[in-house]
Amino acid sequence: MTSPIKLAIVGVGKIVYDQHVPAIAANAGNFTLVATASRNNTIDNIPSFPTIEAMLEARPDIEAVSLCMPPQYRYAAAYKALAAGKHVFLEKPPGATLSEVADLEAFAAKQGVSLFASWHSRYAPGVQPAKAHLAANKPTAMHVIWKEDVRQWHPNQDWIWQAGGLGVFDPGINALSIVTEILPSAVFLTKAALEFPENRDAPIAADLHFQDAAGIKVHAEFDWRQTGPQSWDIIVTTADGEVRLANGGARLWINGAEQALEKEAEYPSLYQRFADIIRAGKSDVDVAPLRHVADAFMLGQRKVVEAFHD
């Protein structure tokens, strides 16, 4: 039995309180939370520092850090942590650009530490059973419907509407992380339309068409203007039936029959994975979901739609 890895969190906010803190507590054999660095927020009974620099200076015993600030600020913190020889857990998306993530991956390898680009939705309980089914039953088409009310899920989060904040791709990238996990082949974007509110620098909706070399068609619809019931659904057509993931991967139907699944444990599973790669001395940096987002911005047609006000 190895001793728990001494972990720090940088960028304390809603996702940290809701997910990271309980997940770390559930991984007590793997991690002990020993410090936080954040401008405004703290965690009860955990030593806190105003900056990552102050924290790394005061607590050389820290072995790993989880970076949970907005993606535009993640590279600088990750670089400092890797330079100090710490293992790094990146919240999704792993960065504001693909190039910085490539640079961090190379730097982690040089430093001999582990870098983890986390995609929590891949650990939703229906995802691995869906993947196993599609490995044996070739998919021919996929329809992804990710429609939610931004006012409910991201109230007054200005950074998400800024250039680089990704807009509706912030939840949409969760869908893409599942799509790229469960499909047996690589797809790529062939056509896209992105809707930008006239007063914002990030899209509020996106319509995406992908295909692979063998002809599978994937259609994804992301929309942040959904009131009433929310949709986080992926419907896959196979030669002999249908696979349906709902609630972001928390429920699964195969040919109409709902499947019994494990209990939801996305973030505990992420921390288990982080511990596993640290102990195996490797990194896990799959940029495919972020690459699809960048492709959508590059290839997509831009449409200006009515202003959005929180």
Next chain:
Amino acid sequence: MTSPIKLAIVGVGKIVYDQHVPAIAANAGNFTLVATASRNNTIDNIPSFPTIEAMLEARPDIEAVSLCMPPQYRYAAAYKALAAGKHVFLEKPPGATLSEVADLEAFAAKQGVSLFASWHSRYAPGVQPAKAHLAANKPTAMHVIWKEDVRQWHPNQDWIWQAGGLGVFDPGINALSIVTEILPSAVFLTKAALEFPENRDAPIAADLHFQDAAGIKVHAEFDWRQTGPQSWDIIVTTADGEVRLANGGARLWINGAEQALEKEAEYPSLYQRFADIIRAGKSDVDVAPLRHVADAFMLGQRKVVEAFHD
């Protein structure tokens, strides 16, 4: 002495007549042009076919193909050529999306053939001397000025203004291919502004700010509205002077002294490189320039500017 590789060209247009045909003639020991496939154009005395499928069917002796159609159509042709066991030369940019290029790279490896993502500007005569100088004299800042008259260089090329056609990044990616070749460290985008004419789906100008972990600052200005003298310049500040590349890398000054360079031979050098990787049994697919472009579309602030008419 091995015999010349039997080569075909797909997508015959201006760049093929101006560059590929003479470069292949200059590489007679490496390549023999045996066929073309193109909807509208042919090359004198070379058998031509209306489609790549017809060409591959009729001429199984073809060993390698150069793909010169617009990037939006390149994947499908590349996939067919790789599936038929041919080595593939991709004109720049190597695809319309990063994801499709990643897929082609994996497929080429599986097929045991060579894939070459070509960046002709990297073979401009000043590039390798500049790179060697910067490896020994650390750069602190770089200014990239790529300003040309689109009406002169891309008259009535509708595809370049469509979503996915890249707009001013079509020449700008040449600058980025040089920047990523000569810099001793990896940079990433921190801020960008893209100007879209109100009647077009691709940008006419871009202002880009990059940095690396050590603090080097790169500022790139791309503009397609330049009349009068054209600018394809890169000015690098080092601790002990200045490196200046002009004319797209064809001329080089180090600390004010113009350097004697080899004769311009970008495309002959590309075909020499293609022959080398085929004979070495490897691929050469550096996506860094296209990744920076995708990052710019993802991170960049969009501004609408006056309509552009050819």
